[in-house]
Amino acid sequence: MCGIWATFGINGVANFKCVECLFKIVHRGPDAWRIEQDAREPNIILGFQRLAIVDGLYGMQPMRLHQYPRISLICNGEIYNYRRLKEEHNFSYETNCDVEAIIHLYQQFGIAQAVKSLDGVFAFCLVDGEKRKVYIARDPYGVRPLFKLHDKINSFMAICSEAKGLVDLRKISDETASLGQFPPGYFEVYDILDEGKVKLNVTEQYYKPGSAPFFMPYVPKDQLAKLDDYEKTAHLLEAACRKRLMSDRRIGCLLSGGLDSSLITALVMKLAKECKLPYKIQTFAIGMGNSPDLVAARKVAEYLGTEHHEVIFDENDVEKELDNVIYHLESYDITTIRASMPMYLLAKYIKNNTNTTVVFSGEGADELAQGYIYFRDAPDSSLAHEESIRLLSDIYLYDGLRADRTTSAFCLELRVPFLDIQFTNHYLNLDPELRRPQNGVEKYFLRKSFANSGLLPDSILWRHKEAFSDGVASVKKSLFTTIQEIIEERLPKNANFKYPGVQPTTSESLYYRYIFEKTFSGLHNFTPYYWMPKWVQVSDPSARFIKHYAAKE
Numbered sequence: 001m002c003g004i005w006a007t008f009g010i011n012g013v014a015n016f017k018c019v020e021c022l023f024k025i026v027h028r029g030p031d032a033w034r035i036e037q038d039a040r041e042p043n044i045i046l047g048f049q050r051l052a053i054v055d056g057l058y059g060m061q062p063m064r065l066h067q068y069p070r071i072s073l074i075c076n077g078e079i080y081n082y083r084r085l086k087e088e089h090n091f092s093y094e095t096n097c098d099v100e101a102i103i104h105l106y107q108q109f110g111i112a113q114a115v116k117s118l119d120g121v122f123a124f125c126l127v128d129g130e131k132r133k134v135y136i137a138r139d140p141y142g143v144r145p146l147f148k149l150h151d152k153i154n155s156f157m158a159i160c161s162e163a164k165g166l167v168d169l170r171k172i173s174d175e176t177a178s179l180g181q182f183p184p185g186y187f188e189v190y191d192i193l194d195e196g197k198v199k200l201n202v203t204e205q206y207y208k209p210g211s212a213p214f215f216m217p218y219v220p221k222d223q224l225a226k227l228d229d230y231e232k233t234a235h236l237l238e239a240a241c242r243k244r245l246m247s248d249r250r251i252g253c254l255l256s257g258g259l260d261s262s263l264i265t266a267l268v269m270k271l272a273k274e275c276k277l278p279y280k281i282q283t284f285a286i287g288m289g290n291s292p293d294l295v296a297a298r299k300v301a302e303y304l305g306t307e308h309h310e311v312i313f314d315e316n317d318v319e320k321e322l323d324n325v326i327y328h329l330e331s332y333d334i335t336t337i338r339a340s341m342p343m344y345l346l347a348k349y350i351k352n353n354t355n356t357t358v359v360f361s362g363e364g365a366d367e368l369a370q371g372y373i374y375f376r377d378a379p380d381s382s383l384a385h386e387e388s389i390r391l392l393s394d395i396y397l398y399d400g401l402r403a404d405r406t407t408s409a410f411c412l413e414l415r416v417p418f419l420d421i422q423f424t425n426h427y428l429n430l431d432p433e434l435r436r437p438q439n440g441v442e443k444y445f446l447r448k449s450f451a452n453s454g455l456l457p458d459s460i461l462w463r464h465k466e467a468f469s470d471g472v473a474s475v476k477k478s479l480f481t482t483i484q485e486i487i488e489e490r491l492p493k494n495a496n497f498k499y500p501g502v503q504p505t506t507s508e509s510l511y512y513r514y515i516f517e518k519t520f521s522g523l524h525n526f527t528p529y530y531w532m533p534k535w536v537q538v539s540d541p542s543a544r545f546i547k548h549y550a551a552k553e
Contacts, residue, residue: 001407001412008044028161029411076122077098078099102126136188148182152176156177218243241360243420244415252354265306284308285309298310335531335532369442
């Protein structure tokens, strides 16, 4: 996890305000920073905030290789198959940094083949000074963030890992520039014009959720041929965790005690022992009082033998950090903000009290494996499959965004094995009927795939679905109730604001939008719709309002 930033065609070399924008994302990379101006193109500026995870000595960016001195790369990502690419194509690496593979792939095969050869998560900008081209690309599910500010009229562009690094640059565009997220699974090609300005030449979607992987699979087909679908699922998820152990920094796991985080933690523990990591895996759980999540996570940690940390928070912590959470999220979505509060506080604890830097988490499982309670109300398996595809296509706007921003706010790197491309492709191509909730149990197929593994106690493997923002509190009083009480005290009494885009309908949603607009005024496109369950009639996105909700105190 790092932060990338660049401007093209903006005459801001002597403008300190322009450079200041890079430091709006210093939390993404506190280990080192660099900002460079191209000697031949003074209006092209590349910036980088580094969190050193692999190759601490030679992994600094912008990256340039002796072999290709006119190519510059800034990338926030991890390329899990970089060693295999080196062997397959006989690349001569100059560093031990995984993202170097991008430069070699581009130089040998071009940008389209390069992005289709990458197994990993990434957001990058590559500048080819010789060909006078700029290339931008983002990983298939948008695990790594990327925003783009583009003024087609004045031919200038800027990119950044977070929107807060671009907001001030909007002022030079006379409101003719658009600012929004660069879409996952896409790459773009720009021509460099005079004075470092750029013109969009190509936009291509190279991946859609559910389509086949395009790289050499981490697990070859011949290894899977003799396995049934349940065994393949378990095998591929373990492989997704194995490749993500790539790190020179200490690894830990976020552990709520639910199926997703518990399964990932169990697999990481198994692999850590096999790899003989020189430290004990730390696990981290959070809750208010003795919440359901804390109780369940404690049980998992004892079963697995992790070095377990419990973080207890209360109303004072929520009151103190609520506005900061909205600022870091760059969103006013109700569900996203509620679920982000405990994750933000947990990340803060990890940063301030441990030396863990890389954290595994279970994001993506609910979208992929139909884990949300409302999937029980899907009219048929085909529509349920379509909903999974929709959720995965938009995960970068909601749960993916939450996971990245809450951890990056405290210099942590998040890894999400459930969004592994080979694993998601396998799971989405299973019989749709198998992937539906069975006998009132969400993610039934996923659970059954590990039923005989011994990785987890049955009480955890078959634990009911609990919404994160609910599980950290209690049945008597949910976290969102606490938030609403705080907002009632804060919201101006005469607040009746009208905003473009999605309209707030409650005091809670109004307050979120009010705080969002303080920094991101007019950027309502960041949240195209409120996340809400489908096929059920509810006025609030919390799972507590769905008839199937069965959480126990």
